Amino acid sequence: MIAVFLPNGKCNALNKPEIWPMEAFINYILQFGNLNKQQTDFILSKAKTLELPKEEYFSEAGKIPRYVGFLLEGVVRFCYYNNKGEEITHSFIDENNFVSDQQRFEAQMVASEYIQAVTHCQFLVFSKKDWDEMGNTVLGWKDIEHLILKNCLLKTIERRSPLVSEDATTRYLSFIGQFPGLLNRVPLSHIASYLGITQQSLSRIRKNIR
Amino acid sequence: MIAVFLPNGKCNALNKPEIWPMEAFINYILQFGNLNKQQTDFILSKAKTLELPKEEYFSEAGKIPRYVGFLLEGVVRFCYYNNKGEEITHSFIDENNFVSDQQRFEAQMVASEYIQAVTHCQFLVFSKKDWDEMGNTVLGWKDIEHLILKNCLLKTIERRSPLVSEDATTRYLSFIGQFPGLLNRVPLSHIASYLGITQQSLSRIRKNIR
């Protein structure tokens, strides 16, 4: 991956991106529509890289989201606090997916959820200004943007559906199927929260499965 | 409401819509963008009405969705069968909302869910051909369509979130808050399924609340 490490361990290093990891990003985009080289170059010219150390926030409840991100490396989670003060992990996102509280970003409204780096993360990011400029400049980008967002929302709904109706063991197995490889990168406490059970229950379930 | 009742109790009566209930529909649409009279007239000229008796299907798993619907009167539910053969109610939709398996409708793919009338229902419906024609003819309609879909998907996610993390009583109370008035129009068995609990548990919870 890109050899851009943070000199001071802080989270806000913005750099011009290197060349080749962009391919994953461009390939992702081109799934949803056609763009010519000039157009993709324009989009890439707006991208910056952002590194976040583990546990830092990509965006925070109570603040206005600054970026749309595309996750090149790492895992993030969306979480919020319910009215009992419990921290609820709502979603996980891994490599080569967009990361954004899109509704709040678009409207530049205060967010109600946190987006947190679960591992060390590397993003491509777009500011509101650049994102809007892409929409106005690149013909067809708005359609692609809509398709991507729709796709993300549908995936979220599909992933979370079994979490309501199935028993805890089935939910856990379904999680493993949906996110193969995430199991070893994410604390079990977050997975338990995502599945809507306690950490102890999850541990019991894992024991029964072995 | 429109006085178009079915002569034979069957579900496929398509008629030209009357005038005034369209207002709710147009008002709904204009929330998401501006259209002039000519444009809304064009859209209305494509709308037909569809009446469905209680328990009939608006669209069925294994079949290609024929219409996008706008629910003028009644309640529908989305449901599917999980791999244990249990029927799961995934969502409820009530008056003045769009009803569509939009992804499958757009692609004219076989659906995996049922959309069923919970009460007697009256819809405005649009065929695939007319829907596409609206997109190609009415400038700005595609944007409105995207916004509406995004809005529906976000609402679905928001409504279903507490169903994962909260206990059954909280989920029930949250359901009542989200759908005031639906309680008396929908069988409790469907509500229990929606909440991810058995009918007996729901009955117990209702007893405890009194």
Added chain:
DNA sequence: GGGGCTTTTTACCAAATGGTAAATGGTTTC
């Protein structure tokens, strides 16, 4: 490698939920 820290597992019991079956209540049909 050892001390200190966090994560994960285990144990115990209380509480909530599921499953089966029967009773009650309400509605429709004739």
Added chain:
DNA sequence: GAAACCATTTACCATTTGGTAAAAAGCCCC
């Protein structure tokens, strides 16, 4: 109005899950 039907509640007990606490395992730092 009685019979038949469906929806809802109740009861009982088995199973699952939650909550508290402690033990074990893993990890980091020096």
